Amino acid sequence: MATRTFRAAAVQMRSGVDPQRNISDLAERVAEAASSGAEYVQTPEMTGALIGDRKSLMAILRSEADDPVVHAASGLAQKHRIYLHIGSTAVAVAGDKVANRALVFDPHGKIVARYDKIHMFDVDLDNGESWRESATYEPGKHATVVAFPFITTGLGICYDVRFPDLFQKLARAGANMLTAPAAFTRQTGEAHWHVLQRARAIENGAFLISAAQGGTHEDGRETYGHSLIVDPWGRIIAEADHNEPAVIVADIDPAASVAARAKIPNLKNDRTFDLETIEVPETARATA
Numbered sequence: 001m002a003t004r005t006f007r008a009a010a011v012q013m014r015s016g017v018d019p020q021r022n023i024s025d026l027a028e029r030v031a032e033a034a035s036s037g038a039e040y041v042q043t044p045e046m047t048g049a050l051i052g053d054r055k056s057l058m059a060i061l062r063s064e065a066d067d068p069v070v071h072a073a074s075g076l077a078q079k080h081r082i083y084l085h086i087g088s089t090a091v092a093v094a095g096d097k098v099a100n101r102a103l104v105f106d107p108h109g110k111i112v113a114r115y116d117k118i119h120m121f122d123v124d125l126d127n128g129e130s131w132r133e134s135a136t137y138e139p140g141k142h143a144t145v146v147a148f149p150f151i152t153t154g155l156g157i158c159y160d161v162r163f164p165d166l167f168q169k170l171a172r173a174g175a176n177m178l179t180a181p182a183a184f185t186r187q188t189g190e191a192h193w194h195v196l197q198r199a200r201a202i203e204n205g206a207f208l209i210s211a212a213q214g215g216t217h218e219d220g221r222e223t224y225g226h227s228l229i230v231d232p233w234g235r236i237i238a239e240a241d242h243n244e245p246a247v248i249v250a251d252i253d254p255a256a257s258v259a260a261r262a263k264i265p266n267l268k269n270d271r272t273f274d275l276e277t278i279e280v281p282e283t284a285r286a287t288a
Contacts, residue, residue, distance in 0.1 A: 003254040006150040008040045009033035010211035012227040012246040015050040016218040022048055023072045032247045034080035041084050044211045045158045045183040048089035052219040054136050064091045078109035087181025087211050088157050097138035102155050104146055115155040116140030119163055125187055145173045151254045158182035161196045171204035171267055176257035178206045183213040189224020202234040205260035207252055214243030232260035
């Protein structure tokens with residue numbers, strides 16, 4: 001697959017509970033990104049709607065074929081002649097479960113790749129926030145690599161970024177660019193967002209692009225924002241340094257990934273090994 005320098009954009013949003021209003025915001029931001037010359041445009045996790053209440057989510061849920069966000073994204077990709085990566089949106093799947101699904105559209109508006117979030121955000125945070133994504137969402141079972149004409153890209157979503165093995169598998173499969181579009185909580189974002197993004201880029205010698213949700217949403221949650229584009233050496237080359245809706249852009253040269261992996265060939269130098277656990281019995285401390 002040929003590679004070349006291209007311009008990428010990450011769209012920061014504050015999605016609410018109304019998909020139509022979110023679609024309007026999406027269209028405005030995608031147009032801004034396209035006007036900057038971006039060929040690849042990424043949006044955040046839950047672009048279509050950010051709804052914490054399961055009953056309310058199920059009321060607006062549609063299958064991929066009938067989802068208005070999917071149809072709108074297809075039209076935007078075609079209108080602006082771009083590769084549009086919807087970081088994720090909620091779609092109905094078999095039974096009463098939901099997929100947290102990323103979708104990639106080509107410049108003809110055709111879906112060329114899908115990825116369902118593998119790792120579920122089931123956590124209890126210090127401030128009383130408690131999340132159980134597995135109660136609503138069906139975890140994905142397959143990792144996805146997309147060979148664009150200009151770069152090979154591995155897909156991830158939000159909480160996936162805490163699982164280095166996934167990103168190493170994507171890099172080993174040829175990905176020179178990794179993605180983790182997100183709706184990071186404010187608390188976890190303030191603590192870990194930047195270091196996680198930079199770490200995944202450094203350890204894989206890859207660009208990492210993560211469009212983010214930001215601000216206080218209609219359902220009451222707070223997300224961190226700070227959409228990022230990180231280069232293969234771990235340097236932040238574009239950031240929305242706030243939680244307001246925004247567009248960031250950067251020029252991506254795949255050769256920088258090749259160069260970083262040549263300098264630090266950790267993917268090549270990795271070895272398999274056995275693990276041994278040694279139990280040390282408790283003994284009385286010696287006394288003088």
